[in-house]
Amino acid sequence: MTYPEPASRKRLLRVKLNGRWREDAVAENQLLVDYLREVAGLTGTKTGCDGGECGACTVLADSEPVPSCLTLALRCEGRSIETIEGLTMQGQLHPLQRTFHEKLGTQCGFCTPGMIMAAEALLRRNSRPSEEDIKAALSGNLCRCTGYVKIIESVQAAAEMTP
Amino acid sequence: MTAIDGERPKRRGVPLIDGIEKVTGRARYTADLDHANALVGRIFRSPVSHGEIRRLDVTKARELDGVIAVVTGADCPHSYGVLPVAMNEYPLARERVRYRGEPVAAVAAIDAATAQRALDLIEFEVRELPAYYSSAAARADDAVLLHSDKLGNVEREVHHTFGDVAAGFGAADLVREFRISCAEVNHAQIEPHAVLAAFDPATQHLTVQSVTQVGYYLQLMLGRCLNMDLSRIRVIKPFVGGGFGARVEVLNFEIIAALLARAAAGTVVMQLTREENFLTHRARPQTDVMLKLGMRRNGQITACACEVVQRGGAYAGYGIITILYAGALLQGIYAVPALKYDGYRIYANLPPCGAMRGHGSVDVRHAFECALDRMARELGLDPFAVRRVNLLHAPTVTMNGLMVNSCGLSECLDRVEQASNWRARIGRLPPGKGLGIACSHYVSGAAKPIHWTGEPHAAVNLKVDFDGGITAFTGAADIGQGSSTMVAIAVSETLGVSLDRVRVVAGDSAITPKDNGAYSSRITFMVGNAAIDAARHLKAILVEAAARKLEAKPEDIECVGEQFSVGSGSQASLPFADVVKAALVGGGVINVKGTFTCPPEAQGGKHRGGAVGSTMGFSYAAQVVEVTVDEATGAIAVDRVWSALDCGHAINPLAVEGQIQGSVWMGMGQALSEETRYLDGLPAHASLLEYRVPTIAESPPIDVQIVESHDPNGPFGAKEASEGALAGFPPALVNAVANAIGIDFDELPVTPDRVVQALVERRRRVRVGALQRQAP
Numbered sequence: 041m042t043y044p045e046p047a048s049r050k051r052l053l054r055v056k057l058n059g060r061w062r063e064d065a066v067a068e069n070q071l072l073v074d075y076l077r078e079v080a081g082l083t084g085t086k087t088g089c090d091g092g093e094c095g096a097c098t099v100l101a102d103s104e105p106v107p108s109c110l111t112l113a114l115r116c117e118g119r120s121i122e123t124i125e126g127l128t129m130q131g132q133l134h135p136l137q138r139t140f141h142e143k144l145g146t147q148c149g150f151c152t153p154g155m156i157m158a159a160e161a162l163l164r165r166n167s168r169p170s171e172e173d174i175k176a177a178l179s180g181n182l183c184r185c186t187g188y189v190k191i192i193e194s195v196q197a198a199a200e201m202t203p
Numbered sequence: 204m205t206a207i208d209g210e211r212p213k214r215r216g217v218p219l220i221d222g223i224e225k226v227t228g229r230a231r232y233t234a235d236l237d238h239a240n241a242l243v244g245r246i247f248r249s250p251v252s253h254g255e256i257r258r259l260d261v262t263k264a265r266e267l268d269g270v271i272a273v274v275t276g277a278d279c280p281h282s283y284g285v286l287p288v289a290m291n292e293y294p295l296a297r298e299r300v301r302y303r304g305e306p307v308a309a310v311a312a313i314d315a316a317t318a319q320r321a322l323d324l325i326e327f328e329v330r331e332l333p334a335y336y337s338s339a340a341a342r343a344d345d346a347v348l349l350h351s352d353k354l355g356n357v358e359r360e361v362h363h364t365f366g367d368v369a370a371g372f373g374a375a376d377l378v379r380e381f382r383i384s385c386a387e388v389n390h391a392q393i394e395p396h397a398v399l400a401a402f403d404p405a406t407q408h409l410t411v412q413s414v415t416q417v418g419y420y421l422q423l424m425l426g427r428c429l430n431m432d433l434s435r436i437r438v439i440k441p442f443v444g445g446g447f448g449a450r451v452e453v454l455n456f457e458i459i460a461a462l463l464a465r466a467a468a469g470t471v472v473m474q475l476t477r478e479e480n481f482l483t484h485r486a487r488p489q490t491d492v493m494l495k496l497g498m499r500r501n502g503q504i505t506a507c508a509c510e511v512v513q514r515g516g517a518y519a520g521y522g523i524i525t526i527l528y529a530g531a532l533l534q535g536i537y538a539v540p541a542l543k544y545d546g547y548r549i550y551a552n553l554p555p556c557g558a559m560r561g562h563g564s565v566d567v568r569h570a571f572e573c574a575l576d577r578m579a580r581e582l583g584l585d586p587f588a589v590r591r592v593n594l595l596h597a598p599t600v601t602m603n604g605l606m607v608n609s610c611g612l613s614e615c616l617d618r619v620e621q622a623s624n625w626r627a628r629i630g631r632l633p634p635g636k637g638l639g640i641a642c643s644h645y646v647s648g649a650a651k652p653i654h655w656t657g658e659p660h661a662a663v664n665l666k667v668d669f670d671g672g673i674t675a676f677t678g679a680a681d682i683g684q685g686s687s688t689m690v691a692i693a694v695s696e697t698l699g700v701s702l703d704r705v706r707v708v709a710g711d712s713a714i715t716p717k718d719n720g721a722y723s724s725r726i727t728f729m730v731g732n733a734a735i736d737a738a739r740h741l742k743a744i745l746v747e748a749a750a751r752k753l754e755a756k757p758e759d760i761e762c763v764g765e766q767f768s769v770g771s772g773s774q775a776s777l778p779f780a781d782v783v784k785a786a787l788v789g790g791g792v793i794n795v796k797g798t799f800t801c802p803p804e805a806q807g808g809k810h811r812g813g814a815v816g817s818t819m820g821f822s823y824a825a826q827v828v829e830v831t832v833d834e835a836t837g838a839i840a841v842d843r844v845w846s847a848l849d850c851g852h853a854i855n856p857l858a859v860e861g862q863i864q865g866s867v868w869m870g871m872g873q874a875l876s877e878e879t880r881y882l883d884g885l886p887a888h889a890s891l892l893e894y895r896v897p898t899i900a901e902s903p904p905i906d907v908q909i910v911e912s913h914d915p916n917g918p919f920g921a922k923e924a925s926e927g928a929l930a931g932f933p934p935a936l937v938n939a940v941a942n943a944i945g946i947d948f949d950e951l952p953v954t955p956d957r958v959v960q961a962l963v964e965r966r967r968r969v970r971v972g973a974l975q976r977q978a979p
Contacts, residue, residue: 083235084228086444088393089477093891096393124228137226141218144861148683149225150232150394150444179900182891184393184445185683187868188899190861 055116057082058126066113072106073097075113076123084124084153088182095181098154099123105161107180124153127160135198136160145194147185155181159195167202169195216857217702220688221442221681230442233397233414234474241399242271242311244463244473245318246456247325248482249300249307252336252552252884253349254329256298261308263324269317272466275308279462283424285417285452285557286653289358289519291350292555294428294458300329301349301517302552303884304482306455311463311471334552334884338491338514341551349517349550358515358548359523361812363530365602366541371506375497377582381574385566385933385951386878387489387514389481389888390559391896394444396475396483398457400464407431409465412439413457416450416680417720418710423654424453425461440710446682447869448559451722452520454483481879481889485520485557488513490529492570498578502589506541509533511567515548516555522548524653524815525556528563531807531816533571534601536612536644536823537593542602552884558722560869561645561929563815569951572641572934577947586640586938587620590825597912604808605816606650609922611849611912612642612823618847618908623827629942635832636842637943642825643930646818647851647914647923648725650801659798661729662716663737665694667793671780673698673705675737678718679730680710684925685858686726690734692854693918697738698745699762700779716796724923727854728819729799731918737797744793748786749777820914822927823849826867828935832943834962837955839940840901841871844932847908851922856909862925864905870932871903872896875952 050065057080064079076082076099085108088096097108100122127134136156139145146152155178162169162177169177174195183191224230261273276297284290296307308325312318335341341349341356349356372378398413409431415421418438426433443450456473464471475483491512497505511529515522530544561568579589595601597610619640620626629638652660664676675694681687687707695702708714718730742762749767750757753775761768768776777785786793807817826846832839846867853859876895880887888894913920933951941947946961 077235078239082228083231086232086394087234087474088395088444089891093477094393124226128227133223133226137223141222141226144218144222144857146219146222146225147685147861147865148392148394148445149222149230149442150392150683152225153228156226175900179898182393182896182898184391184447184869184896185865186861187864187871187905188902189864189868189905191899 051114053114053117056120058122068114070113072099072108072111072113072116076108082123082125086150086153088150095158096151096154098157098181100157100161103161103164105158124156127156135201136194139194139197139201143190143194143197145186145191151181151183155183155191159198163199163202167199169199214856216853216855217688217692218857219685220691220707232394232442232444233399233412236399236412236441238399238470238472241470241472242313242467243315243318244309244311244460244471245315245322246306246459247308247322249296249303249305251300251329251331252303252334253332254300255332256296256300257330258326258328259308260326264310264321267317267321267324269313270310270321271313271469272311272463273308273321274459274462274466278466279428279458281428281430283428283453283458284519285420285521286519286523289523292518294455294462302554304554305517306459309459309463311467336551336553336881336884338512338549338551341549349552353550356550358519358550359526361526361530361544361546363544363603363810364542368506368508368541368543371541372497375505376500377578378495378497379574379578380493380495381570381577381949383492383494383570383573383949385490385569387487387556388559388873388877389484389486389879389894390447390449391891391894392445392447392449395477395480396454396456398460398473399470400460401470402464402468404468408435408437409461410437410439411457411461412441414443414450415440415457416443416446416682416722417452418680418712419678419717419719421453421457422712424458428458429461429465438712440680443680443682446721448557448562448722449485451558451720452485454485456483477891478889481886481894482554484516484554487559487565488515488525488556490566492567494570494574496574496578498582500582502579502582502584502592504537504539504593507533507539508543509567510545512547512549514551514553516551516553518555520555520557522556525558525563527812527815529567531603531605532564533567534603535605535607535816535821536595536642538595553881560866561926562723564645565873565930568643568930569933572931573937576938576941587616590616590642603816604813606805606819608820608916609851609912609914610821610823611910612825614910615823615825615847615849616642618910619825619827619845622906622908623829623845625827635834635943637830637832637939637941639828639935639937639939639942640825641931641934641938642823643927644821644823645923645927646723646816647728647820647822647917648818649723649815650805650817650819651807651814652719659800661718661733661799663690663730663733663797664716665737665741665795667741667783669787671704671783673700675705675707675734676715677707677709677730678715679726680721682721684721684862685855686721686730688858689727689731689854693731693734694738697735698742700765724926727921727923728917731854731921732799733797735797735918736799737795740795740797741793744795745782745786749782752777752782752785819916820851820922822923824928824931826928826931826935828932828939830936830939830943832940832958834944837958837962839875839953839958841903841936843903844905846905846928847910848924848928849910849912850924851914851917852911852920853909854919854921859909859924860907863907863928866926866929867905867932868897868902870929871936873951874933874936876954878952
């Protein structure tokens, strides 16, 4: 039995990651989530399923929420990618991080980075979301701990903190 | 009975002490641990449901460049399992495979692609045997036995009778029998299984970091399966992304990764796919319940007969406990004067079932609470009245020997009745809308541990040194439920120091005392009590030192707000740091230990299996569910839930609220949409798209009322809060649907298909009835 050579041909990826430009040699078939976790060392972005099922890997690409497990890293050439690690500015918690912490929008915490990034995308385009807006924006992000009640409260509280 | 302590203001609770790590992405879960130089482990799984292994040839896999180790069943002749009496499983199948997806061999390679190619090179031949996917098929007279010592493929039969059942039914004004069936469900915790196993050939030491809820059991089973001295094994629990029972027994991949690490003389990382998570399973079994109740006109239960059949999957796991729980927890919530229970745990050619939130109690509670409503309706009784007339009154001991020391269920009922405005709304709702009520309960830890060693049920160590910081060491596995935060609160409140002075180190066998693990909701009750005990010992030492410094008697020393003073209002006082310095003089660093043990009288009845269900404290819950049923589509929308739970005392009200909401919601998933489905043993549900857990879009507001009955033995009076509310949701929902559209559903989940089918059948019955009446 013969096998094709592994698809290890690499190309240079230039990407703005959490506000800083960087360049990495990336395999053509590397997924964004694996690039973030294994190349950039940003393990805050999680893999919770076999592809596009749970939303735990949600990151922002030019402020739009994308499932990084269904996105090729090389498709992010020249784009701005933001992860949970990028939300903390100079050690200060982002309003969503603060409210998810204080209102227990996080229990086991595994869905939390993706949930917060999806919520951040919502708040950037709609700073005063209704409960229905929040539900629509987060409906692709599964949480198994909270029953979502405190997640909604956390997003609402974060929205109120933003002027 | 249930007022919050008078002297304390209403407490809101505190965020989790490890919450900031979670919201910043800094928290390291097992898959996040540095594994840059680790080998990648992959499992070869059985492609058939049942068969004798004729040939397993891994030569070509082993010869592939980049493959460092291959292991098969021949590398581990030691069985494992969570119950000492039922260890009938091997990490890698030997001689026979019993379910599709059962691990057969495993490889460790330099990368995932190489490992995957190696799996494709494994040659596997099986002589297929008949396979059974339902309890009935497995129990057929001519069925091949999955395990030769278990006739009829019955893993365990339980037959318990308490009281005079015949007389009880004879005294009833109404006797009804119900057959209710509940689908198999899965934990579906969001973090997939993962393990990092490192074997050091120089020292012969093994370190395993895993997603476990039971690090101690993992260490025991690693020692058994790898035939290693336990002292050479270290088990560490990193952050764990949810459990719900998925990880309360040692799982095959944990042992397989360790076998690979030893064979490769290195470090192996193994990350299971979501599909493999479903194959690993260990969740709530498909269950058929036959429930017969006798009732007086006033709703009082006179007798209960219940038969439970659980389709347990291919191996024992927790099965014996599950089938015992199902019978034992028919009691402990209502006064049932006579009870007959017959339970059957069946082997079938499917992934093994195990423990899942509300272990053993959920499906029988569902049947019981549906039966109460249906019989009350027939008797013209109110659903609240039928429950109130049967309430237990604490303290009491049930017929099967369960101690009930505190019970706030009566107040739970009052609270949800008021909060939901039940009286004003029931019977006056628009068409398609309905309200339903149900109650439930759960143990605060099993009073008799699985591994009976004579040791305390829990131990906590505290260390204080020159810096004035207090470190609590606990083996208790925080899996997101907030147990480390609970330990910190228990220590800080007992000592009267601020919460951020306490640091918690948890779940590392090299550092923390042994703990049985995060299951049966034991941690708050047992570890909480041990933490308080440790803090009291520490306090005594500090008070002694303060007394010496202040030249007073220890009994006159008070510690409030980190100040030690002689009596209240006294001028003479010392800050905490100075007291610690005084206490260190002579002896240096202070280490104290606290323990907790459940006394023998709490450990259940003397009958066989009587220890299962026994606990020091039951939580109690009531909930009202409001639904809207769309008769066109069959879709059920849950509009709102009102839930009340008696947790004895809420050590952290914020976390208690979160646990109640989470458990109620998990019950909703089981009630409405969650179901594992197999096609000839092949999971048809093995992704989070096919296995339908509710999204945020269909999840309702969940109003929480915390009832505090102050258990005499609980830490600060506390009992469990994480499981008790789950079992009430499915029956409350089914009762609400009956209220909305007048149809009783006997099967879970109540999917739109089932609703539509029931509506169509009813329309047909009505039509046929009308035609028959018209006929001359």
